[in-house]
Amino acid sequence: MELPLSAPDSGDWTVSYKLETKNLSYKLGTKFDEFSWLFRNKNRNSRAKFILKDVNCEARPAEITAIAGPSGAGKTTLLEVLAGKISRGRVSGEVLVNNQPIDPKSFQRLSGYVPQDDTLFPSLTVEETLMYSALFRLHGGRKEAVARVRALMKELGLDHVAKTRIGGKSSNRGISGGEKRRVSIGVELVHDPAVILIDEPTSGLDSAAALHVVKMLKFMAVYQGTFSGRSSSLPQG
Numbered sequence: 001m002e003l004p005l006s007a008p009d010s011g012d013w014t015v016s017y018k019l020e021t022k023n024l025s026y027k028l029g030t031k032f033d034e035f036s037w038l039f040r041n042k043n044r045n046s047r048a049k050f051i052l053k054d055v056n057c058e059a060r061p062a063e064i065t066a067i068a069g070p071s072g073a074g075k076t077t078l079l080e081v082l083a084g085k086i087s088r089g090r091v092s093g094e095v096l097v098n099n100q101p102i103d104p105k106s107f108q109r110l111s112g113y114v115p116q117d118d119t120l121f122p123s124l125t126v127e128e129t130l131m132y133s134a135l136f137r138l139h140g141g142r143k144e145a146v147a148r149v150r151a152l153m154k155e156l157g158l159d160h161v162a163k164t165r166i167g168g169k170s171s172n173r174g175i176s177g178g179e180k181r182r183v184s185i186g187v188e189l190v191h192d193p194a195v196i197l198i199d200e201p202t203s204g205l206d207s208a209a210a211l212h213v214v215k216m217l218k219f220m221a222v223y224q225g226t227f228s229g230r231s232s233s234l235p236q237g
């Protein structure tokens with residue numbers, strides 16, 4: 001079923017989006033399960049593993065919703081299901097947007113998903129990285145992309161590293177881990193998504209940088225209506 005979209009490439013601020021799951025389960029099968037039809041004795045015990053079992057959750061507009069839990073609890077998997085990154089084959093239960101079954105393609109157009117690990121090109125500068133995303137996702141040409149990237153770099157506090165390369169890990173060092181995290185978020189914010197799903201938005205950041213990112217997300221949620229589904233691990237021990 002199609003979502004009630006009136007703006008195909010960006011979130012429509014006149015529509016609020018409520019995201020929820022009902023009895024969502026994700027079961028990983030084994031090779032045995034895949035080929036069980038070959039075996040005569042079909043009652044042999046399956047070793048299928050539930051990564052998510054009967055998850056009910058709700059994320060309302062203009063709010064930040066956090067998914068918290070210990071490492072390995074399934075937070076990333078839940079975000080991946082919500083973002084439509086996991087095929088529905090092994091997923092049961094419902095994922096609803098405004099009480100309608102989700103259509104992954106439509107939902108991807110109005111949302112952004114920032115994975116746990118930054119996947120950026122080390123040889124591009126911060127500005128080039130955001131421009132690449134802007135030219136790809138916005139359809140107003142170079143002028144619109146330049147204006148959006150300028151605004152975004154200001155919003156994310158990345159002006160001072162605009163011309164710096166992202167860089168790699170060791171000898172090829174570029175911007176800091178916190179700056180990389182903000183660039184990754186920026187790449188997904190370029191088209192002003194109505195919903196943003198972020199895995200570990202503050203991982204690897206010092207407390208000042210983490211506060212900056214959380215304040216920025218809160219500002220977006222409260223004043224722009226974007227809500228963020230974010231996962232974060234609870235401290236262990």
Ligand SMILES: Nc1ncnc2c1ncn2[C@@H]1O[C@H](COP(=O)(O)OP(=O)(O)OP(=O)(O)O)[C@@H](O)[C@H]1O
Pocket residue numbers: 028051069070071072073074075076077078231232233
């Ligand atoms: N495709 C897969 N194959 C095998 N195991 C998987 C797969 N996907 C997830 N898992 C397992 O499911 C569990 C939940 O993983 P997930 O990454 O969702 O947890 P998490 O709560 O995000 O953990 P962390 O906080 O450490 O990032 C883990 O034990 C993981 O190994």
